[in-house]
Amino acid sequence: MRSWSHWGGNGQPFSTSNGKWKLVAEDTQGLSNDQVYVVDFVILCIGRFSDIPNIPEFPPNKGPQVFGGTAIHSMDYAAMDYKSAAQLVKGKQVTVVGFQKSALDIAMECSNANGAENPCTVLYKTRHWNLPDYLPWGFPLAFLYLNRFSELLVHKPGQGFLHSVLATVLSPVRWAFSKFVESHIKHKHQLAKYGMVPEHSFLQDINACLISTVPAKFYDRVEEGSLVLKKSPSFGFCKEGILIEGEDTPWKTDLVILATGFKGDKKLKDMFVSPTFQDYIVGPPNAAVPLYRECIHPQIPQLAVIGFSESVSNLYTSEMRCRWLAELLAGSFKLPRIKEMEKDVGEWDEYMKRYSAQYYRRSCIGALHIWYNDQLCKDMGWNPKRKKGFFAELFEPYGPTDYVSP
Structure with a gap:
């Protein structure tokens, strides 16, 4: 995979190597044995504000x-x-x-x-x-x-x-x-x-x-x-x-x-058994989680993440990503070369560090959601301009109803 120039080897949802994901479903109540599923594509919709609490570190004997x-x-x-x-x-x-x-x-x-x-x-x-x-x-x-x-x-x-x-x-x-x-x-x-x-x-x-x-x-x-x-x-x-x-x-x-929040990046990391994929998915600690379009990791084929990065309306943003992913799975467009995706990820990382300061790991696109949606629209072949008229396009707020149809 490291020699591939395109995601999955061809820039499409399903790689040229016919690779598969193995999912192990554990019954946490112990009522049945683990179930193993072999699938072509995985979409992680696990959220980030649950399951793994962020507990502060305390000095010895002060916990x-x-x-x-x-x-x-x-x-x-x-x-x-x-x-x-x-x-x-x-x-x-x-x-x-x-x-x-x-x-x-x-x-x-x-x-x-x-x-x-x-x-x-x-x-x-x-x-x-x-x-x-x-x-x-x-x-x-x-x-x-x-x-x-x-x-x-x-x-x-x-x-x-x-x-x-x-x-x-x-x-x-x-x-x-x-x-x-x-x-x-x-x-x-x-x-x-x-x-x-x-x-x-x-x-x-x-x-x-x-x-x-x-x-x-x-x-x-x-x-x-x-x-x-x-x-x-x-x-x-x-x-x-x-x-x-x-x-x-x-x-x-x-x-x-x-009320100290959750370790969403650790939750994402723990979904993988492979140490290589664990390191890939969370990236270095001094950068935001490296997801292209906040959805696809350039080095992990046949897998998407929905609902990790934040916005002022997470449901709205997640719905847009779902539509983008559906178009990708349908073959409506191809992903660019891995180097191009990594360059884009790096530019978003610089933006988050510039405006979110020490909170860049939250992967928030809150004050730039239209620019982000424009990129999704261009990928899908939609017109990113959703308003009628110059002044409406410039000054009217954007929301979910602006993206009801292509």
């Missing part, structure tokens, strides 16, 4: 094993029924670690259950521009970040000279859009009052798919004391609770819920 209370991951909490979850947190001092979607929702549930008598602590490492709504100062966010004009403000992978010049010249507009949204969030949530103003821009968060919607009345609960916000770069456990960096006294708590 959950020394804690006198209970420590679980948000995955375990989400698997409980409503009654069991309510009983778990009722009357307890709860600490939720994290500041994204699951963390915010769980913290609100705990504050609803216990009030100010047993406040819930939200322990976070980084402040983010979590939204109160999608109408900054009454203006739809989609008109700022989900149309073609907004993408002219960004340096794009594979762009030409004109696009590069435009992105540079229009950089003050890009900065102004970000500050406009930031001012709305700061005003609506009174972030300065609570010491919650992020150190980075809103643009970075939306490019890294780190935008969450804050539950209603979240900061009201902070004001009344049923939620306590604490920032700490790291923490450890002790018998009484947790040890927060920079504080001498342990923070007493009964229950710690780690």
Whole structure:
């Protein structure tokens, strides 16, 4: 395979070597023997936000094993029924670690259950521009970040000279859009009052798919004391609770819920038995997962991945990839040479590092989804321009309904 110049040897879904994949299906309940299936093509639709929790690393003797209370991951909490979850947190001092979607929702549930008598602590490492709504100062966010004009403000992978010049010249507009949204969030949530103003821009968060919607009345609960916000770069456990960096006294708590995300890349890697394919699929640790069109690995034939990389609407993006993959399987187009695909992957990696900063491994195309869809459309032989009229094409937001038909 390493000598092939094209994916699968011919740039088509099924290789010239007539290779097969062997799938082993394990019955996790032990009721039956493993089943082995031999197939021509595999599509991995395994997601990335499940199964393998991202547990922080702790210093020796400062992990959950020394804690006198209970420590679980948000995955375990989400698997409980409503009654069991309510009983778990009722009357307890709860600490939720994290500041994204699951963390915010769980913290609100705990504050609803216990009030100010047993406040819930939200322990976070980084402040983010979590939204109160999608109408900054009454203006739809989609008109700022989900149309073609907004993408002219960004340096794009594979762009030409004109696009590069435009992105540079229009950089003050890009900065102004970000500050406009930031001012709305700061005003609506009174972030300065609570010491919650992020150190980075809103643009970075939306490019890294780190935008969450804050539950209603979240900061009201902070004001009344049923939620306590604490920032700490790291923490450890002790018998009484947790040890927060920079504080001498342990923070007493009964229950710690780690809303610290998942190891999606490890989940993808563990699907393979071959060490070679394991290394191929996740790529080097200093680069984004190397998938062409966020779907195909140039060096792994007869396999596609759907639903790993993120966007502002994962269902919408996954549907577009499914349509692209269906056209590829139908023989509507061929893939380019492996070197060309790897070059394209490298350009997207540079884009993600430039705009998502340290979060590039999230493989987010959130603020560049039209440019991405244009590439899929061109591959499939569709017209990438989906609007009627110049101004509509430039300023109207793009969404799933724009791609109903070829």
